Amino acid sequence: MVREVEQAASAHLGREWRHLGFADLKERASHPCGIFSGEPFSVFVKLYAGLNGFEQAAAEVAGLRFISHVADVATPVPVCDGVIATKAGSMLLSEALPERGCGRGLPSDSRTASDYADIGRALARLHQVLGGVSGMPALDGFFGPFRLDSRPVGTGRWADFYAERRLVPALRLARDAGQVTPELAAAIERVAGRLPQLCGPEPVPALLHGDAQQNNFVNTPDGAYLIDACPYFGHQEIDLALAGYFHPVPEDLFAAYREIAPIDAGFAERQELWRMHAYLAVAAVADGARWVSPVLDRLAAATRQYS
Numbered sequence: 001m002v003r004e005v006e007q008a009a010s011a012h013l014g015r016e017w018r019h020l021g022f023a024d025l026k027e028r029a030s031h032p033c034g035i036f037s038g039e040p041f042s043v044f045v046k047l048y049a050g051l052n053g054f055e056q057a058a059a060e061v062a063g064l065r066f067i068s069h070v071a072d073v074a075t076p077v078p079v080c081d082g083v084i085a086t087k088a089g090s091m092l093l094s095e096a097l098p099e100r101g102c103g104r105g106l107p108s109d110s111r112t113a114s115d116y117a118d119i120g121r122a123l124a125r126l127h128q129v130l131g132g133v134s135g136m137p138a139l140d141g142f143f144g145p146f147r148l149d150s151r152p153v154g155t156g157r158w159a160d161f162y163a164e165r166r167l168v169p170a171l172r173l174a175r176d177a178g179q180v181t182p183e184l185a186a187a188i189e190r191v192a193g194r195l196p197q198l199c200g201p202e203p204v205p206a207l208l209h210g211d212a213q214q215n216n217f218v219n220t221p222d223g224a225y226l227i228d229a230c231p232y233f234g235h236q237e238i239d240l241a242l243a244g245y246f247h248p249v250p251e252d253l254f255a256a257y258r259e260i261a262p263i264d265a266g267f268a269e270r271q272e273l274w275r276m277h278a279y280l281a282v283a284a285v286a287d288g289a290r291w292v293s294p295v296l297d298r299l300a301a302a303t304r305q306y307s
Helices: 002-013 055-070 112-126 158-176 181-195 236-242 251-258 267-285 289-306
Strands: 019-025 033-037 043-048 078-086 088-096 141-143 146-148 206-208 217-220 224-225 233-234
Touching: 002 033, 002 043, 002 078, 002 088, 043 055, 055 078, 055 141, 088 233, 088 267, 112 206, 112 217, 112 224, 112 236, 112 251, 146 158, 146 267, 158 181, 158 233, 158 267, 181 267, 206 236, 236 267, 267 289
Parallel strands: none
Antiparallel strands: 019 033, 033 043, 043 088, 078 088, 141 146, 206 233, 217 224
């Protein structure tokens, strides 16, 4: 694997590149990953070891390339083609970023109010790119290990897209994993049926990060970079809601967002609605009660709020 990284970095640089060391970041990610240090750049490597690992890595690279081409936001630079298939799995490679602050929800989190404001501004700039309909038929995407179906729905309404392409499929995954009781599943289905009344004003579809939890931004001296994106067009509020669905984010993020774009007054009431599909996805893959119990509690609370 080291040889593969050095060969890709050398091709990317146009001359020989040798790694000088390795920093393991496995404690901060759901996939094995780390940084091979070198000059004039270091290389971030993430390993996808699953059966569809190459597809996941390729989809991530394609999504970030699309965002960088159409939006005024920063994304990592892929090294060479960005993806290498190896016997151990598929590796995603990009130029490592000069990270400032750790936003992984760890006790060592050193993000400042300014860092969170940078994330808010990055999201607002991303959302300035508008589309005609919710969805993204031209790009595959994954939410964690799950393939996303982002085909537009027949009605074109956001409420129907959210129900048919996000909430109901996520419920199916969690139910198949044995994590959702019949009672909770029925309550979530009732919420899905009420979405036209719950979703608020019909939005103009905006380009979304797709998995905009705060961990999927890297703060640098030049501002916030987007990582781990699965872009599609849809309701801006879903990105804003996901920013804090693992750990709360400070108001600085939303205040900075409002410097560029408005946030509807009803967003606070809808925030948990947009998090329900993410809670279900976490429940479907989480290992142990430490992760499953809290998200199931939040799902139950959401069904009571929106029933």
